[in-house]
Amino acid sequence: MTAVVRAVDRFLGPVSLALVVLTVWLGLWVTPPDELQGDLVRLIYLHPALAWVALYLAFGLAAVCSALYLWPRTRAERWDLLAASTVEVGVVFLSLTLATGMLWGRPAWGVWWTWDARLTSTALLEILFIGYLAMRRVPADPHTRARRCAVLALLATLDVPIVHFSVQWWNGLHQGATLGSGLTFHIHGSMLWTLLLSFVAFTCVFAWMVRRRYQIAVRDAARELDELAAALTARRAEGVR
Amino acid sequence: MTTTAPAPVEAPVPPSRPTVRSRGRFLLVCGILVAAVGLLLYKGLLSSLDYFDTVDQALAHRAQIGTGTIRLEGLVDCGTVRATRSGAEFSISGADGRRVHVVNVGSPPELFAAGVPVVVVGQFVSSTSRTFESTQIMVKHSATYVARYPGRVRHGAC
Numbered sequence: 001m002t003a004v005v006r007a008v009d010r011f012l013g014p015v016s017l018a019l020v021v022l023t024v025w026l027g028l029w030v031t032p033p034d035e036l037q038g039d040l041v042r043l044i045y046l047h048p049a050l051a052w053v054a055l056y057l058a059f060g061l062a063a064v065c066s067a068l069y070l071w072p073r074t075r076a077e078r079w080d081l082l083a084a085s086t087v088e089v090g091v092v093f094l095s096l097t098l099a100t101g102m103l104w105g106r107p108a109w110g111v112w113w114t115w116d117a118r119l120t121s122t123a124l125l126e127i128l129f130i131g132y133l134a135m136r137r138v139p140a141d142p143h144t145r146a147r148r149c150a151v152l153a154l155l156a157t158l159d160v161p162i163v164h165f166s167v168q169w170w171n172g173l174h175q176g177a178t179l180g181s182g183l184t185f186h187i188h189g190s191m192l193w194t195l196l197l198s199f200v201a202f203t204c205v206f207a208w209m210v211r212r213r214y215q216i217a218v219r220d221a222a223r224e225l226d227e228l229a230a231a232l233t234a235r236r237a238e239g240v241r
Numbered sequence: 242m243t244t245t246a247p248a249p250v251e252a253p254v255p256p257s258r259p260t261v262r263s264r265g266r267f268l269l270v271c272g273i274l275v276a277a278v279g280l281l282l283y284k285g286l287l288s289s290l291d292y293f294d295t296v297d298q299a300l301a302h303r304a305q306i307g308t309g310t311i312r313l314e315g316l317v318d319c320g321t322v323r324a325t326r327s328g329a330e331f332s333i334s335g336a337d338g339r340r341v342h343v344v345n346v347g348s349p350p351e352l353f354a355a356g357v358p359v360v361v362v363g364q365f366v367s368s369t370s371r372t373f374e375s376t377q378i379m380v381k382h383s384a385t386y387v388a389r390y391p392g393r394v395r396h397g398a399c
Contacts, residue, residue, distance in 0.1 A: 032388040037352065041386055109379045110350030115284050116292040124281045131274040138270055139263040148267070171291040171314065173360060175384040186385040 012208045019201035026194040047100040049198040053206045058090025063157040066150035080146035085213040116172035121163045128156035293360045296335030307368045314360045319399030345375045352380045355399040
């Protein structure tokens with residue numbers, strides 16, 4: 001197991017980078033333009049994958065870790081640290097989703113932004129998880145902080161299915177799924193393969209970023225404990241004199 | 242970087258009550274969150290969760306809409322697009338073929354073309370007319386992507 005973890009740590013970064021470079025090369029130079037959107041379509045090799053990683057991987061994992069922390073039998077500091085790491089990376093991915101969506105929307109729809117159901121619910125999700133990050137900065141003992149953030153993460157994750165189903169439940173400007181349920185794809189050939197590759201590439205990037213962020217979080221937590229122990233020792237030494 | 246093992250200490254006891262300062266910050270973060278969420282929901286729900294009415298829906302409750310500002314969605318009919326001095330005129334139709342004539346002020350966006358679904362923002366010129374004055378056109382492209390190859394018949398084109 002340790003050997004597997006070491007191998008992953010060593011190769012995940014370079015593999016992620018290679019997959020992203022491959023996706024960019026295919027997306028910019030190899031795949032054809034769309035018959036209606038022309039070269040604008042090339043943002044499809046970024047935007048859906050970024051959204052998928054943020055919504056389902058990052059915030060889904062944060063919800064699971066938060067639930068594990070809140071349930072007394074499985075409560076452990078590592079679930080809180082992992083939830084915080086995935087939320088931080090998830091906010092980055094969701095911000096990039098919104099940015100690439102705006103870059104695409106302006107020429108394709110004719111507007112940078114509009115308040116349709118999907119865009120509104122996605123903006124709501126971004127606000128909620130930025131709120132999670134703000135909550136982590138509020139001074140409190142580790143357990144109180146972890147508990148507050150876990151509850152907020154679970155509440156915020158309720159918005160994820162709303163974002164997902166918004167294009168089906170309500171009339172909206174944002175289009176439906178290109179990779180539909182039951183393997184009904186509305187895209188084919190090299191465009192399809194490059195789109196699927198983008199999902200793999202950004203999943204690897206996500207895994208690498210969360211792994212690094214979690215390692216930093218663990219070291220930070222250990223350092224806080226060391227500093228507290230040193231401070232207590234110094235204080236006790238003052239009392240002895 | 243390695244740290245020397247600290248001297249054994251008792252587990253730190255968390256404060257029995259949160260400090261006034263930390264409780265204040267917690268309430269501040271909660272307050273900002275609630276305000277931001279409330280504002281977003283208000284903006285999003287301002288004109289109902291449905292972003293637009295289709296041509297069929299709008300014509301079905303025409304009397305209710307009157308000359309109020311709405312967003313109207315339909316397919317731009319082939320051969321109806323005409324440039325005007327102030328913008329463009331065209332017809333859009335719903336699923337069952339009923340048409341609305343649109344007079345738009347301002348240039349249409351880049352992807353606007355006959356045979357493409359659009360959402361127009363504006364109002365009917367009178368409570369019985371089927372002419373719609375719009376100030377904004379948004380192109381509602383589908384989730385289908387087809388590669389452009391020379392010689393291929395254009396999908397959805399007129």
